[in-house]
Amino acid sequence: MTQAFADKVLAWFDVFGRHDLPWQKSLTPYPVWISEIMLQQTQVQTVIPYFNRFMMRFPSVTALASADLDEVLSLWTGLGYYARARNLHKTARIISEYHQGQFPRSQQDLLQLPGIGRSTAGAISSICFNERVAILDGNVKRVISRVFAIGGWPGQRETAQQLWQQAEAMLPYDRMNAYTQAMMDLGATICLSRAPLCDVCPVSRQCQALDRSSVTDYPGKKPKVAKPTRSTIMLVIKTKGGEVRLTQRPPEGIWGGLYSFPELTQAQLDELKLPSPPQALPKLKHSFTHFHLLIEPVLVEIESRGDLPKIDNEAWVSDDNSQAFGLCRPAQKIIQALLA
Ligand code: SF4
Incomplete structure (x- = not known):
């Protein structure tokens, strides 16, 4: 099923994937990194103007490294989760000072940088350097949990481990760059959280949640805890x-x-x-x-x-x-x- 799954996702992506997002103009680490961090808690349509303004002001990692944190934060105003902006700035400085302005190329090395978790590191290394590693952002979690009927809330360690294992087991041997983007797009445009478009989904035949007529039960919800x-x-x-x-x-x-x-x-x-x-x-x-x-x-x-x-x-x-x-x-x- 592994290669068949990837082939279907890739064939779908070639025709229906998103190919004109601003950060897809050049699939190099700097714009991919900025977009990945902005997209972590925020929808694409909200991110686009922030991304464009940010890139206009800080067109390279060295430009970001030499900026004042205040200015970085002011361009982030409204996006929330400001630790992301502080970490961007810290990481830009580390890349400028210790890596001659070049991003590390592997997921493992990228993971050492502030604010870059396993999924973001995987996105940068697979999209920009074709490394054969998985990602597991919110969209991909939804697809994987449904296709393999993995219950439980992805914030729990055991569930997350199962999702990572399955995501890794499905990786193709080539076109990693396109496959990563394809999985993100599948989650963002077809496997929608409330009303997935299963009729036009390229992997509907393999989807165990669809087979059980229980697509919206996956992924499992976060247990409710009353916030003070x-x-x-x-x-x-x-x-x-x-x-x-x-x-x-x-x-x-x-x-x-x-x-x-x-x-x-x-x-x-x-x-x-x-x-x-x-x-x-x-x-x-x-x-x-x-x-x-x-x-x-x-x-x-x-x-x-x-x-x-x-x-x-x-x-x-x-x-x-x-x-x-x-x-x-x-x-x-x-x-x-x-x-x-
Ligand atoms: S068949 Fe439906 S639930 Fe399953 S992966 Fe496709 S869109 Fe998602």
Whole structure:
């Protein structure tokens, strides 16, 4: 079945695969890497404009390595999961300094770089260097779990191991570059999560989930765990001239390195000597992987910046310069509402 499976997937890809995505213009490691990282938590259509802007500003790994992290984060604003952008920057510096600007060519060597996991390393080495290794992004997990009726949630170790083994067992002996892209495309355009297009699927005859009429049972769902909700107050200081005061967050932790409004507890807010009582702004809810954050922004208007003592890593942002800062999503929303 192995080669027959790959042959069908490849024949389908040649006719129906996606061949005009911006990162397919040149199948070289730098654009493939950037697109793979952007696509990890985000849909293709959302990624395209971010990818184009990023490549325009940082056309090579050395350009990215010599950029300021702030600028990298500002181009990432809105994509979320900012550790990805910080790792891109770190890895670009390592490649520039220790690899003469050249990407390692094997999955094993790529895996040593920050932010590059097994699937991303496999995508780069198979697409760019034809290495015979598997990938297992969200789309491919769906295809493999259905074709082989592998139940269980892919986030569990045993399930993931089974999926990797099966993905590796199905690899063809040539055209690895096309096969990797074909598997991604099959998952993204045919084996859709809610309503897969089994009628036009090239591997429908081999698909065990289809045979059992249970395609949407695969892959298994993540066990539900109730997320706790934490709350915080964000202090929004705004001048009459339309500037707001932000602070750059420490490099580690949530929104690391991004700009946000200073966070306070109610007790800390009560102790602050402010020129006027804070006014409550509409609350926001932001969800992280492990918890929800309920944000209560409060606004204090002042005449000018000089009316308050400076805080650490402060930056004053107006409608004109807000694009230049890597802002966390809630700060972006508050600013949009206030300065619009
Ligand atoms: S037959 Fe349907 S469920 Fe099976 S791989 Fe194809 S699209 Fe997915």
